[in-house]
Amino acid sequence: MSAPGRVVFESDDLDRTEEFLSNSYAPMRIGSGSPDSGAHITRVASDTVSADELDLHFDMSYDVDPLGRICLCDIESGTIEDHQVAGWPEPAGFVPGDLFSFAPPDRPYSGRICRARYSITMLDPAVLTRVAGTEHPVQLLDHKPVSAAGAQHLRSAITYLRDQVLSAPDIAEHPLLVSTATQHLAAAVLTAFPTNALNERAGTDLDAHPSALRRAIAFIEANPERDLTATDLARAAGVSARAVQLAFRRHLDTTPMAYLRRVRLDHARAELRAAAPADTTVTQVAARWGYTRPSAFTAHYRAAYRELPSQTLHDGSQPGSGS
Structure with missing residues (x-):
């Protein structure tokens, strides 16, 4: 894992802003009918997650290639209008207080940001799959959180990761701390949004044999410094993530993470x-x-x-x- 870093970008040149956004997210085309194209962006990132704060002083149209990552947007001021994702029946609009997923990782999208201050958090989908403990990639089934409480919990996880981990040099230099906070964010995403993970977990192998528990324990004790999830333990034990959870609960009255x-x-x-x-x-x-x-x-x-x-x-x- 590379060391997290902080980047500050500021420009009123639309071409430079397009270049920065394309390098930071995915190839995109942006436009504006305003002579004032001031943009201020603060970015902190590790290999698997990035957290940006953006302040655009102009109306900007965007047409973006697939990001390859989960992309979460939280609007503080301004609006996002005519947001269209490939496969959506109609465009959507977002206002201050909205926290939503911009688009599935494999789909392009377009729209218009109107003089907005907002945050963008991007997460490698593989982290979601690891934390969920599923065999197949996790997909978000809707772009909106299932509840206000779930959205607020996710917002808190984003703020913690961005401000207390990635932005703090003494903390960010420890890979285990960064990966733990990233897993916490992934868990918050899984809680906030409807996903395909729950149905898959419901059908997993429930073999909680003591031999599987012994293999999981041996793997933990040999690798305590590694960024481990229930999926890693399941792979080492040769059973499902659900079976590992059940084995620890049944035989030790605890959880794998505890x-x-x-x-x-x-x-x-x-x-x-x-x-x-x-x-x-x-x-x-x-x-x-x-x-x-x-x-x-x-x-x-x-x-x-x-x-x-x-x-x-x-x-x-x-x-x-x-x-």
């Missing part, structure tokens, strides 16, 4: 015990094991070991302390 978290906490504890307080901080160790918020790490750590991580760090460095 088990993974405990294994990571064990590794973090070993690292704290072996570290010198002058060279290591709890925040650094927490970040290496997937925690963007030290407070969450401390809460989970204390619940697991009945002591604070800072206590482990300092006690481990004392002469005569245990391993």
Whole structure:
């Protein structure tokens, strides 16, 4: 995974704006009847997800090739009009407060943005499939969220990923943190939109045999630093993602992700015990094991070991302390 980066683009030249948008999203043609074509765009991105904030001071028509990614738009001001996607029976319009999917990844679209301030978040569809735990690619069945609550949860996930992870250099340099936040975003998308994932999961293999559980556990314990999902565990165990979930619940009364978290906490504890307080901080160790918020790490750590991580760090460095 390449390091996330922040790019700021500002121009009143329509050709330059078209070039930037084409390079950032997909080949497109834009136009404007206004002599004022001011655009300000802030972009943060990793390999699998990007989050942009755009402010267009003019009316811009667009005709865009397929993006190849899930593309979410959240309008703060202005409007989007005559938005037409290949296969739609008629164009749609969007106003401030609307959060929607621009188009399926494999379809072109066109329309007009009218002096709007809005955000664009794009996600690799493969991440959705991994998080959903399905064998076939996940597809959104509608461009609108199923509820206002789902839309608000998705909006919060987008803001967190953009502002607290991708835009924060100390956080963004940790691949595990970026991938965890990206999975959280994917889960929010799956919750907010109707998809084909639920029906597919309903028909999956429910073999929750202990041998499958042992294979999944062995895979977790051999790869705690990797960006793992239930789909990865299912592949390693040789059963469906649903079967892995059921096996952990039936035999250990937990979930695969909770088990993974405990294994990571064990590794973090070993690292704290072996570290010198002058060279290591709890925040650094927490970040290496997937925690963007030290407070969450401390809460989970204390619940697991009945002591604070800072206590482990300092006690481990004392002469005569245990391993």
